[in-house]
Amino acid sequence: MKPKEHSDRKTELVQRATELVARQGYDSFSYADLVAPGLTKAAIHYHFPAKEDLGLAVLDVIGTSQQTLAQACVEQFGDAALIPLMQHMASRPWEDKICPLSSMQAEFNVLPAVMQARLKALSQREVATVADLLRGHAKHHGKRLSVPAEEGARLLLCAMKGSLLYGRTDGTPWTPKVTKRMLEWLFE
Numbered sequence: 001m002k003p004k005e006h007s008d009r010k011t012e013l014v015q016r017a018t019e020l021v022a023r024q025g026y027d028s029f030s031y032a033d034l035v036a037p038g039l040t041k042a043a044i045h046y047h048f049p050a051k052e053d054l055g056l057a058v059l060d061v062i063g064t065s066q067q068t069l070a071q072a073c074v075e076q077f078g079d080a081a082l083i084p085l086m087q088h089m090a091s092r093p094w095e096d097k098i099c100p101l102s103s104m105q106a107e108f109n110v111l112p113a114v115m116q117a118r119l120k121a122l123s124q125r126e127v128a129t130v131a132d133l134l135r136g137h138a139k140h141h142g143k144r145l146s147v148p149a150e151e152g153a154r155l156l157l158c159a160m161k162g163s164l165l166y167g168r169t170d171g172t173p174w175t176p177k178v179t180k181r182m183l184e185w186l187f188e
Helices: 003-024 041-047 051-080 082-091 100-106 114-140 149-169 174-186
Strands: none
Touching: 003 041, 003 051, 003 100, 051 082, 051 100, 051 114, 082 114, 082 149, 082 174, 100 114, 100 149, 114 149, 149 174
């Protein structure tokens, strides 16, 4: 296999695994679920000898995409980046999926210790990023946060991720409405 094909195959596996995590959870999929034409279980094990290795790669992709999206919003919108970021997250075509980070968080206790540590760091970074965006939003709009920024970030993230779960079960797009109400509540 050529180096480019090797890299493409590995990237494809991580993308497929991320989709499975978002759709059915980490613990609920196996390498057999990743098998596709031209992609055998042996090839999957070549790239990721253990499922934990694949799980770490999925967490890396989640973290990178999270950071890239936040940076892009800040670069484009500056202190006004919170709303575009929340709108992007709310408008994602989740269909029968949930946020893959949320899916991993739901399974925290069954994940291997190394994945728990990586997930904990990603979760803390997510809260810190949203807290920074809340501060920027307050500054941009000349408002005050009604709670400390980290608390507000946790409340907003919990509300958004919970709305994705409810939307998944009842088909109602709750996230935009929930996000709007939370932002009204968080600022004075």
